[in-house]
Amino acid sequence: MAQDLFSSHPPFTPPTTEEDRLSWLRLIRSSRVGPTTFFRLMSEHGTAQAALDALPALARAAGVADYAPFPADKALAEIDLARAKGARMLCFATDAYPATLAAIPDPPPVLWCMGQRGPILRPMVALVGARNASSLGTRMARQLAEGLGHEGYSIVSGLARGIDTAAHHASLKTGTIAVMGGGVDVIYPAENAVLAAAIADQGLRLSEQPMGTYPQARHFPPRNRIISGLALAVVVVEAAEKSGTLITARDALDQGREIMAVPGHPVDGRAGGCNRLIREGATLVRHVDDILGVLHRLQDPPACKAEVAAPDPTPPDEPRADQGGGALTARILTQLGPSPVAEDQLIRDLQTSAALISPTLVTMELQGRIQRHPGGLVSRV
DSSP states (O other): OGGGGGOOOOOOOOOOSHHHHHHHHHHHHSTTOOHHHHHHHHHHHSSHHHHHHHHHHHHHHTTOTTOOOOOHHHHHHHHHHHHHHTOEEEETTSTTSOHHHHTSSSOOSEEEEEEOSHHHHSOEEEEEOOTTOOHHHHHHHHHHHHHHHHTTOEEEEOOOTTHHHHHHHHTTTTOEEEEOSSOTTSOSSGGGHHHHHHHHHHSEEEESSOTTOOOOGGGHHHHHHHHHHHOSEEEESSOOSSOHHHHHHHHHHHTTOEEEEOOOOTTOGGGHHHHHHHHTTOEEOSSHHHHHHHHHHSOOOOOTTOOOOOSSOOOTTSOOSOTTTTHHHHHHHHHOOSSOEEHHHHHHHHTOOHHHHHHHHHHHHHTTSEEEETTTEEEEO
16 A cells, blocks of 8 residues: 555665765656655655665556656766766755755755855855846846845856846856756857856856756746745846746745845836835845845855755654545545645645645655646646
8 A cells, every 4th residue: 555655764864975876866867756756755765775666666556557767877877977067966965055945845856066166155145037138137137246246145047148147247256156947068048158158167057957958948947946945035137027037036935035126117018027026025126235234134044064854754653645545635636726736735725634645745746646846836737
């Protein structure tokens, strides 16, 4: 039965050897295993190798035939490609992993990094905005990035056209971090190839996607949660009412980050998102001192070497699966639709223990019946 697969609760341990890191990469690359399921499996089985060994039986119990974890040779090929490109693996719960990112609900278990460690050791501020930025917007982005850099903050952005590009250029000398939608070795847009090379030399490039992955539209919302997750605050310079930049702002709100925005003219479409954020409570930014005033009021960021536990472990003495023979699965499907909802809200709506719902959601994800989204959201497929 499915509940038998969740009967032990060994301690979560970070990878310490090359074999461990290979197992971590295989687990997160396995079909239908996202960050939430990764950490659920790790909390149940203690090591990535033990989780890999358990996956086929778990999939069979979920009704998925012929399930096989990600092959070791393919994971080794990705590691070899990373080594050839000069990329390093950064794993959750290791000393180098940023504590701010580790604290979000769905941190990436594995990141590929190219560049210097320095920028990620300093407090970080995300600076994001429109791709079709105005001249005034790009000047503002440069001024804010330069001012924050001189005050000791690293700038996090997404290497996109417009505001992102301006922010990275202005913070190259003081510390810049580009979180990429595709593989850390795949430059998009191509026009930023020179900038990306400079960031790898002086700053840091990050990605949770496999090496060599060309970015697709579905990669950018998960990428955005990393941008906001790294930062103490997110500053939006220009953004339309319906834009990817506002996804980053929503992620920041879910993660408890400070949100700030530069106002714009009411008739400028690129200012609509910023003006709405301000109307809804975001701090209005006129110059860098407005940002610094908020940052100085925040508590000191946690040290990078803070001890971090795996997200949302289930109490070991509670029941752990759908003991209603499928009744809980049916209730979950009744509650879910195509629009994502928070897992916490789902638990409240069902008035059922999280210890029952969490393993059932893992099973349903392996069955392909639900989909996980950034920010701890889940929807019906």
